[in-house]
Amino acid sequence: MNKQAIKVENLVKTFGKGDSLVSVIKDANFQINKGELVALIAPSGAGKTTLLMMIGCVEEPTSGTIWLGDEKVYENRWLTKETRKIRREKIGFIFQAHYLIPFLNVIENVTLVPQTNGVSEKEAYKTAMDLLKYFEIEDKAYNMPSQLSGGQNQRVAIARALANIPQIILADEPTAALDSERSVSVVKMLKKIALDQNVAIIMVTHDEAMLPFCDRILKIKNKQVVSEDISKYKTVI
Template sequence: MKNNIAIRVENLHKSFGDGDSLVEVIKDASFTINKGELIGLIAPSGGGKTTLLMMIGCVEEPSSGKIWIGEEKVYDNRWLTNETRKIRREKIGFIFQAHYLIPFLNIIDNLTLLPQANKINEKAAQKRAMELLRYFGIGDKEKAMPSQLSGGQNQRVAIARALVNNPRIILADEPTAALDMQRSVDVVKMLKQIAVEQKVAIVMVTHDDRMLPYCDRIMKIENKATIFDQ
């Protein structure tokens, strides 16, 4: 069903430079990703995984093509809005290899920073943040500083931060790269649970083939084009 589509991309192209220095990174990428799906995105090193993720996330401008976020077309050979930052704040959550928590803020303040920037009042922001911390089993860590948490706990906080504004899409760029095998599996299972329970579309870049069985579908970048495993 059309209204079940979270991300739609048509003929997306990205190149850098021009003339003799032109480098094509992504060529004619076309795909749809549904709500509730966990997609594993793989490619060789330098194959364009992060570039594709950043184009979907309205961070990197494509060279050409079309992008829909839900039912809203946001790019058609140019950005169709001047509010790409607003789209990112309200509709997209990002998770990275490093947690990038603000070291001088405690955990609850790290989580409430973005909602308050979106004009959510402090009480409502704190309620949502605590719901997420309890959901991830770290509800007793709200006053702790990032330096007092383990790597796995900080990554849980980073995932909670990506969810705090109720995004419809989460883009995760190698979120398990800094974790050991067991913590990596725990994080990917967590992402799968989030996708299913909250109907969020999640695209996860990974270099670790052991994480792929937990994904609903695997998307590859081969010869600059995107294909799904059958």
């Protein structure tokens, strides 16, 4: 069985033209397998979110190749016009802010994407309740986001990201708005999800305290994506 969830080859991203050309990512090459939680680190402005959004079929690369699972989705151009469909069906997004819809309750927020994808209301509801139970917030199913704590809202956001049963989760600074205790809880949760659901997760983070809980670290250095030795962080757990 193919374990590959994400494969990137010779990926390049530039902005502008001529004298104003700015290179962000140069010849990125890496693979991430199902069941892995991989941290993506770099200084601010180094291209972490840009790389994440290229993998997520939101930002178009300049050149290179991207596979999501067995499907090659980009080779110097998008190979499908349905990039939105790929995002809906294959990818879950988690952001620093939870971005829950404030006028929908928790269960409505979590069922929205599956129902948009054509899943029946009954099936979407069952999946959502299973996820909320998994995250130990099923008692908040009919609460509004404004009635939840920051940590609870982030759990709902993670449940929403999983509701369409994605192959890949892209998490952009998911713990930045949380205190250290809640941050560790969320990252441990992401690690458990990667294993339990056989999902590949890329997590952008600035917080070195979160790195010991990851399987691998990718670092953007001099516009290249390189592997960072994780063993020096593991000793602090």
